Amino acid sequence: MITVIDYDAGNTQSVCKALEYLGYNTELTGDCDAVKSASHLLLPGVGAFGQAMDNLKKRGLDEAIKEYVKSGKPFLGICLGMQLLFSESKESPDVKGLSLFDNSIELIPGSKEFKVPHIGWNSLDIKENSRLFKGIRQGDYVYFVHSFYLPGDFEHVCASSDYSVKIGAAVEHENVFGCQFHPEKSGETGLRILDNFAKMK
Secondary structure, eight states, X not given: OEEEEOSSSSOHHHHHHHHHHTTOOEEEEOOHHHHHTOSXXXXXXXXXXXXXXXXXXXXXXXXXXXXXXXXXXXXXXXXXXXXXXXXXXXXXXXXXXXXXXXXXXXXXXXXXXXXXXXXXXXXXXXXXXXXXXXXXXXXXXXXEEESEEOBTTOTTEEEEEEESEEEEEEEEETTEEEESSOGGGSHHHHHHHHHHHHTOO
């Protein structure tokens, strides 16, 4: 059973459908007890950093997520859900994130060539021995939709992508994982990433 957190700020249905396509039972819930007892927990996200954190806090889900992570079981944040793992974001300067990682999420520097938001397919530069990217080839493409990003030099980045700057496309540390891109919208490559996560113990 894969538990997907419902907090009115996520692309939950497409994530659930992708997991069900792979043959996994999914549970969509905003219940704190269900979150804490999950075997695999997934936090999708679409929208603004500040509003998403407010939604989590109002439901007590911020503390439920932190308690779950301490259990050592697999956790995956997607898009805004990855950004929420960090301590702060330039999108909402006065809002504290989940602080599972200590770093700031920055605004992508736009230009005539590189429009913001960044929408579309970009290739990945994957670090060796990543559990999340097992079986994924260097240069495989995934689908991004975002205006803010994790700098690619952050120590726990396991895959990066270039879009005017080096973007931290994914993070991996112990049982905590994050994807800035949308694996549920990234074809066979994205499905393989979700399958890798679902098979973790």
